[in-house]
Each structure stands twice: as structure tokens, then as C-alpha cells.
Amino acid sequence: MAEFDVGNGTTVEIDEDGFLQEPENWNKEVAAALGKTEGVEDLVDEHWKVVDFLREYYLEFGVAPMIRKLCKSTGFKLNKIYELFPSGPAKGACKIAGLPKPTGCV
Amino acid sequence: MKAQAKYSYHVEAVDGQERPRRFLEAFAAILEHSNYGPVLEHYTRVSAKCSRCTASCQVYEASGDPRDIPCHRTELLLKVYRRYFTLAGQLKARLYDYYTLTDAHIDEMAEEFWRCTACRRCKLSCPMGIDHGMVAHLARWVMSEIDIVPKALLVSVREQLEGKSKNTSAIPVAAIKDTLEFLEEELEEVFPDQKIKFPVDVEGAKYVFFPAVSDYLMEADTLMGNAAMMHAIDASWTVGTQNLDGIDYGLFYSDRMWERIIKAQLAEIKRLGGQVMLIGECGHASRSAREGMQNFIAPEDRVPVVNIMELAHEKFRQGKLKLKPDVIEERTTYHDPCNIARTGWIVEQPRVLLRHICKDFVEMDSHGVNGICCGGGGGTVSIDEIHEFRMMIGGKTKAEQIRKTGAHYVVTPCANCKKQVDEIIKAHKLPTNRVGLHDLLIKAIDFS
Numbered sequence: 001m002a003e004f005d006v007g008n009g010t011t012v013e014i015d016e017d018g019f020l021q022e023p024e025n026w027n028k029e030v031a032a033a034l035g036k037t038e039g040v041e042d043l044v045d046e047h048w049k050v051v052d053f054l055r056e057y058y059l060e061f062g063v064a065p066m067i068r069k070l071c072k073s074t075g076f077k078l079n080k081i082y083e084l085f086p087s088g089p090a091k092g093a094c095k096i097a098g099l100p101k102p103t104g105c106v
Numbered sequence: 107m108k109a110q111a112k113y114s115y116h117v118e119a120v121d122g123q124e125r126p127r128r129f130l131e132a133f134a135a136i137l138e139h140s141n142y143g144p145v146l147e148h149y150t151r152v153s154a155k156c157s158r159c160t161a162s163c164q165v166y167e168a169s170g171d172p173r174d175i176p177c178h179r180t181e182l183l184l185k186v187y188r189r190y191f192t193l194a195g196q197l198k199a200r201l202y203d204y205y206t207l208t209d210a211h212i213d214e215m216a217e218e219f220w221r222c223t224a225c226r227r228c229k230l231s232c233p234m235g236i237d238h239g240m241v242a243h244l245a246r247w248v249m250s251e252i253d254i255v256p257k258a259l260l261v262s263v264r265e266q267l268e269g270k271s272k273n274t275s276a277i278p279v280a281a282i283k284d285t286l287e288f289l290e291e292e293l294e295e296v297f298p299d300q301k302i303k304f305p306v307d308v309e310g311a312k313y314v315f316f317p318a319v320s321d322y323l324m325e326a327d328t329l330m331g332n333a334a335m336m337h338a339i340d341a342s343w344t345v346g347t348q349n350l351d352g353i354d355y356g357l358f359y360s361d362r363m364w365e366r367i368i369k370a371q372l373a374e375i376k377r378l379g380g381q382v383m384l385i386g387e388c389g390h391a392s393r394s395a396r397e398g399m400q401n402f403i404a405p406e407d408r409v410p411v412v413n414i415m416e417l418a419h420e421k422f423r424q425g426k427l428k429l430k431p432d433v434i435e436e437r438t439t440y441h442d443p444c445n446i447a448r449t450g451w452i453v454e455q456p457r458v459l460l461r462h463i464c465k466d467f468v469e470m471d472s473h474g475v476n477g478i479c480c481g482g483g484g485g486t487v488s489i490d491e492i493h494e495f496r497m498m499i500g501g502k503t504k505a506e507q508i509r510k511t512g513a514h515y516v517v518t519p520c521a522n523c524k525k526q527v528d529e530i531i532k533a534h535k536l537p538t539n540r541v542g543l544h545d546l547l548i549k550a551i552d553f554s
Contacts, residue, residue, distance in 0.1 A: 016491070061280055104353060105320040106323055
């Protein structure tokens with residue numbers, strides 16, 4: 001566990017892999033700061049479309065959606081998601097959306 | 107006090123005091139209540155340390171590191187056994203002030219036994235027949251009893267056994283149901299006349315379905331193919347919402363966890379009155395269920411364990427699953443998950459199906475029983491912090507093998523292998539697409 005500097009004078013706790021420790025500490029500034037750790041310098045509208053959907057799904061169901069559902073709901077193909085988030089939907093997009101680190105064979 | 111050493115993988119901060127004593131106590135308890143004792147007794151006598159195993163280890167082939175010689179690694183545990191659990195070792199220790207187990211030795215084991223992918227290919231070239239994969243499993247088990255175990259596996263098992271979700275990916279039931287509805291809608295788009303369903307909590311269904319739960323997040327095509335195949339053969343099957351994860355990481359590091367998980371899975375089959383444990387596309391889930399059923403369940407309580415590829419193959423041979431020939435035009439190859447192929451259990455069945463539906467099916471140079479591990483076996487694929495090792499050492503040979511085939515599709519019917527092969531394809535920039543068997547099968551099913 002470590003303190004992660006959001007850059008606006010606040011810090012949040014992250015785990016060894018840089019995932020937010022407490023998903024409720026998430027906000028847009030945290031997302032932008034986490035994005036920089038995953039090769040996303042600036043979050044533009046297309047990023048937010050993915051991040052917002054992940055966030056909404058997570059708050060409703062307590063887990064990330066199936067990747068196919070993410071693609072279908074955002075209208076982005078998987079390779080587009082990889083373009084937006086170089087480290088992929090699970091490690092990249094989910095981290096930026098403040099979800100906890102996925103466990104199991106993910 | 108935290109554990110002294112920092113390993114290549116994360117561990118939870120634990121009590122690092124008196125580890126040698128606690129290691130030996132755990133080892134003694136395991137030997138007393140298991141049948142590993144006679145095996146180690148034999149191995150300590152016959153181990154020739156001849157290194158012929160190096161010829162078949164893909165980790166050693168890529169790393170050239172003496173630590174990766176299977177019999178060198180096995181000796182780390184045999185040395186402890188010989189010293190503390192054989193009469194000769196105990197005598198020698200008194201007479202000659204011989205070896206004593208130290209923290210440094212434990213740290214060496216902690217690092218080296220997790221560089222092995224437990225694929226058991228080395229067993230094929232060991233003249234003494236030593237199962238180095240089994241020794242790695244046992245060493246990891248002893249270490250896990252003193253809290254040395256990769257955190258990625260530990261937290262997944264904890265969620266499966268003690269969490270609310272009862273599965274390794276912590277997917278709540280509501281999310282599973284939402285996903286199944288979504289997949290049914292997807293299936294309806296492709297097959298509007300078929301009404302393909304994922305039956306949920308159907309009591310008395312013959313087959314209770316246990317895929318790797320990660321499929322519900324990652325593998326839409328595999329699951330849709332599974333459901334389509336079950337629909338085509340008119341099978342009575344169900345997903346049980348109380349326990350639906352086929353994953354059993356106990357196979358990788360602890361008989362104790364292995365037993366608890368298989369018992370929880372079996373309880374769900376009994377709750378539903380099911381007759382057969384049907385495992386999805388997953389190698390370690392299949393082997394952990396099949397061997398776990400034998401090892402840990404009383405004979406009168408056991409149910410048969412069937413992998414879904416076996417079922418598809420059986421129905422195809424009986425003419426009950428109709429598949430259109432040569433539907434897949436692109437070149438296709440098949441990667442054997444070690445846990446189902448090494449013993450020869452599932453080698454031919456998927457190939458019979460693939461040769462029928464693919465126009466251009468090719469084999470990798472070394473395959474089947476002699477297949478080469480994806481490099482993510484033995485639980486290592488879940489450990490993200492060793493990604494570089496999995497790509498450049500563990501998975502190097504597999505990447506070369508896949509490239510040599512020139513295939514458009516590599517069929518990889520295992521959740522572990524799927525994740526690893528996806529990452530290999532990216533890391534080695536292979537021009538290949540990774541799919542599951544049922545991802546292709548669904549394109550060939552003749553529902554008429």
C-alpha cells in the first residue's frame with residue numbers, strides 16, 4: 001500500500017499495482033492522475049465514455065462488466081479500447097475508473 | 107515483523123519470525139496426514155540430479171539459469187526432507203554438524219518454486235520418473251502454511267472460499283445474471299430462431315456447469331459457444347448461482363485449499379441434484395476437479411467430471427452434434443493446456459472437432475502429451491508482477507512455436523492459457539488471433 005499524489009494537494013491510497021484501495025475515493029482528478037500511470041496523458045471524451053460506463057456498472061453491480069458488454073455499450077471495438085487504454089480494459093481502463101484490481105484469471 | 111525477503115511476487119505482510127521452525131512443523135503435519143511421505147522417501151533415494159530434465163523445460167531453455175533446472179529445484183525440498191525426516195539425515199546432522207534449514211534456504215525455495223510453471227513436461231525426460239511439478243506443488247503448499255504465497259492467488263482463493271461472491275473474480279450473482287442475459291441477447295442476434303439459453307439454478311439438471319469464472323468477464327464467444335453447443339445437443343444443464351466457479355487454485359499451491367474448493371463446488375451440484383460436473387474451457391479447472399474428486403471426496407459422494415470439449419466430441423462422434431465441415435478457412439492451430447494434455451486425457455478430442463471444421467488445421471512442432479506450456483501455468487499467469495518473466499522466459503518458446511505455424515487462429519481452451527497467450531501475442535507482436543474452441547465451434551454448428 002502506498003500514498004498516491006493526485007497532484008492537487010490531495011493523496012489517495014493505492015495498492016502494489018497502483019489500483020485505488022477505496023473505490024469511493026475516486027473522482028475525476030484521481031482518474032486523470034491514474035491515467036498518467038497507465039500511459040494515458042489526457043483523458044478526452046472517448047476515454048470518459050469508457051470510464052463513465054465502467055464506473056456506473058461497477059456502482060450498480062459491484063464488478064466490472066464483461067468486456068463484450070463494455071464494447072457494445074460504448075460502441076468501441078476492443079482494439080479501439082486498447083488504443084485508448086494501452087494497458088487494456090482490465091488493467092488500464094478499470095484502474096482509471098477507480099475499480100479494485102481484478103482477481104482470478106483476469 | 108515483515109517477511110525478510112522481497113520476492114518477485116507480492117506477498118501479504120506476515121509474521122516473519124521463526125520461519126524455519128514453522129516451516130518444519132507445517133512440513134511434518136503435511137507428511138503425517140497425506141501420502142507425500144512415501145513419494146519423497148523414494149525421490150530422495152533415486153534422484154540422480156542428472157539434469158536430463160533440462161531438455162524439456164521451456165523455462166530453462168529460455169533462461170539458461172541453473173535455478174531453473176527442474177531437479178536442482180526439486181533438490182531444495184528433498185534436502186530438507188532428507189535432513190529432518192529420514193533417519194540417515196538426522197544421524198548425519200548429529201555426527202557431522204550437517205545442513206540446517208535457514209531463512210535464506212526458505213527464501214531460495216520461495217523464489218525458485220514459483221519460477222516453475224508446473225507443466226510437468228520434465229517428467230517425460232526424467233529417467234527416474236520424478237514428478238517435479240508435484241514437488242513444486244508440495245513445496246508451495248508447505249510455504250503457504252507459513253504465509254509465503256503470491257498475493258494474487260491468496261486473495262482469489264480467499265474470495266472464493268470466504269467472500270460473498272464465492273468466486274475468484276468476486277463477481278456478484280446479480281452481475282452474473284446480467285451477463286447471462288446479455289449473452290442470451292447476443293445469441294439471439296446471431297441465431298434468432300434458436301432461443302439459446304443459459305439455464306440458471308435448474309434443479310435436477312444433469313450437467314452443472316463450472317467454467318473458469320473469468321470467462322464471465324473476458325470470454326463472451328467461448329461462453330456463447332458453450333451454450334450453443336449444449337442447446338444443439340439438447341442437454342439438460344444449468345449454472346448454479348451459489349457456486350459457479352470452476353477455478354481451483356488449490357491445485358497450484360495447497361491441497362488444503364484444493365479440498366475445500368472441490369467440496370464447495372460439489373455441494374452446489376448436490377444442492378441442485380445434478381449428476382455431472384461439467385467443466386468449461388479450462389485446463390487447471392478440469393484437472394483440479396477430476397483429481398480432486400478422487401483425492402478428497404468419499405467414493406459414494408463423487409460425481410463424474412467431464413470437460414465440455416469431451417462432451418462436444420462425444421456427441422459429435424454419436425452424430426448428435428452436427429458440424430458443418432471446413433467452415434473456418436483461415437489457418438488454425440491448437441495449444442494444449444498442460445493440465446489436460448500431459449496425461450493424455452484431452453488431446454485428440456478437440457483435434458477431431460477442429461480437423462472437421464477447419465480447412466487448414468496445423469500442429470505446432472511439439473504438441474499433445476509433449477506440448478509446451480504457454481508459460482503461465484501453475485498459477486503464475488495470475489501474478490501480474492512477473493509479466494516480464496512470463497513473456498520473455500516462460501512464454502518465449504510458445505511464442506516461437508505459434509509464430510512458426512503461421513496460423514491465423516490459435517485455439518487455446520483454458521482460461522490461464524488464454525490470458526497468457528493474449529499477452530504473448532501482444533508482447534511478441536504475433537500475427538495470430540487467440541480463440542477458444544467453442545468460439546470456432548459456434549460458427550460450424552448445424553442446428554437443423
